[in-house]
Amino acid sequence: MKTFLIIIFSFGIITGNSQIVYTDVEPDSVVNEFLQGYAVDFNNDSKSDVHLVLLDNIGVWVMRLIPDNSGDSVYVINEGGDAGGAAVLNFEDNISSSSNFYKVGSGWGDLLYGHWDDSGDYGYWTGTQEDKYLGIKFKISDDFHYAWIHLTTHIYAVDDMDFIMKGFAFNSVPNEQISAGDIGNETDIFAVSANNLLIYPNPVNDIINLSGIKYQSCFNIEITDISGKLVLRYSNVNNNSFNISNLKSGVYFIRIQTDKMVYSCKFIKK
Structure with missing residues (x-):
């Protein structure tokens, strides 16, 4: 199944100090081929903020995040720095200035899972990770915003893996935290195509x-x-x-x- 499916955009508005902009990927988008990926555009401005991709080379298979452009300021919550990878977040985990962020594209700290024939396995998204989250920090103009990506991943073998993109959201108030899975007031969510x-x-x-x-x-x-x-x-x-x-x-x-x-x-x- 190819990556690029129809996406219906849904936006949730919260009264008060925060405003969550939520995108429901409907139907869920499955990526299961190498050299394919999914482009996440948090604020629907026709410019991708980050890509989740499957890549392979001789003796190497990885699932990782990459920036849209090399100069983009986009970060993922990380464990272990370059030797670790993107953290697996659960529902309602906090994403804020206190989180340990790693700049996407600056090394292997944005890795979800990877296998090298000459050195073994890396990353925390091993086996099946059902309904988990990535914590993201990205820029709109000169301001940072906190965001999450909701997905399920499967590692069947070192050269056989997929991910299912289910949705994503960000806090439109600069520098204000967001909880993984927070879509705002559900009564205020509307599908907009x-x-x-x-x-x-x-x-x-x-x-x-x-x-x-x-x-x-x-x-x-x-x-x-x-x-x-x-x-x-x-x-x-x-x-x-x-x-x-x-x-x-x-x-x-x-x-x-x-x-x-x-x-x-x-x-x-x-």
């Missing part, structure tokens, strides 16, 4: 129109360019049309947050 939000016309000249937004008595809009730079923001919007004539031609991403939902979509400005 790319087809729920319609932007028209697309490409657009001056006036952009929105359709498909629920709970829309009032909402906030942010538009970023392809580099992630914020270029336009509207607060407390109460209509479905607005002017973007001041934007330069190019590709942009729009993020719309209502009282109960978050939408994200790409559009082109002529």
Whole structure:
């Protein structure tokens, strides 16, 4: 079964000091072939934050995390440094500034499991690890956010393994802890697919129109360019049309947050 399946995005909003943004991978995504992986995009900004992959070489088979780009600041909770690997977390384990983080891509400390014919087995995700979690720290702009990844792994043999990606979430409040498995207030979780939000016309000249937004008595809009730079923001919007004539031609991403939902979509400005 190939890695890249349809993903339905769900977002949970918590009142108070924290806001958990949760993505439910539905159906679960199974990766069981080497040189395949799963790209995790915590904040749905079309830029992958970290990849979980299966890799092999002559006499080597590994399951590990890798950064999207070499310069990315993404970390995983680790045990044992380079000689250890990614920690196996249980439901409600704390992920915060007090956790022992290791920079993904800086060595073998991001390893879940690996076997080298000339030296043996490494990592803590051995055998079957059912419904466990990875603790993650990553950057949005200049701020760190804490996050978790929910998965099940199977090591059948040194050259036969798989993982099942089930979901992930992060705390959208910078530097605020999150508990493994915390999806916020379950009564406030809604499934949002790319087809729920319609932007028209697309490409657009001056006036952009929105359709498909629920709970829309009032909402906030942010538009970023392809580099992630914020270029336009509207607060407390109460209509479905607005002017973007001041934007330069190019590709942009729009993020719309209502009282109960978050939408994200790409559009082109002529």
